[in-house]
Amino acid sequence: MNEQAGTWGFLTNHARVLIVIARDAAPRLRDIAAACHITERTAQSIVTDLEQGGYLRREREGRRTRYILRREGTLRHPAEAHVPVRDLLKLFTPHDSER
Numbered sequence: 001m002n003e004q005a006g007t008w009g010f011l012t013n014h015a016r017v018l019i020v021i022a023r024d025a026a027p028r029l030r031d032i033a034a035a036c037h038i039t040e041r042t043a044q045s046i047v048t049d050l051e052q053g054g055y056l057r058r059e060r061e062g063r064r065t066r067y068i069l070r071r072e073g074t075l076r077h078p079a080e081a082h083v084p085v086r087d088l089l090k091l092f093t094p095h096d097s098e099r
Contacts (some may be wrong), residue, residue: 013038017046018055019092020084021067028064055085 011019016036020027027035028033033043047067050056055073057064 013042014046014049015088017043018050018069019089021047021056022069022089022093025068026064028060028067 013036018034020032020035024031029040029043029047031038032047036043038046047056047058051058053073053076056067056068056069059068069085069089071084071089073085074081075083075085075088
């Protein structure tokens with residue numbers, strides 16, 4: 001399996017960022033980037049995409065940013081447009097953290 005690492009994956013970087021935020025509502029961009037193996041600039045761009053797409057919103061808490069997920073949204077691809085974001089996140093996050 002390790003021979004194929006890096007050639008392709010099942011999740012997009014957007015999905016990975018959303019999952020990182022679902023696990024911790026106030027991660028720093030550098031933490032998101034490190035967890036997803038992307039640059040901070042890419043993480044910032046993806047967070048902006050997710051916010052503009054209605055999947056999350058940002059709130060400032062002092063010097064930190066807190067992310068509020070909109071779990072009722074659906075996935076973007078037409079083949080999965082019926083699947084709620086909530087269902088994707090349940091696969092990758094603890095079930096008791098419905099923030």
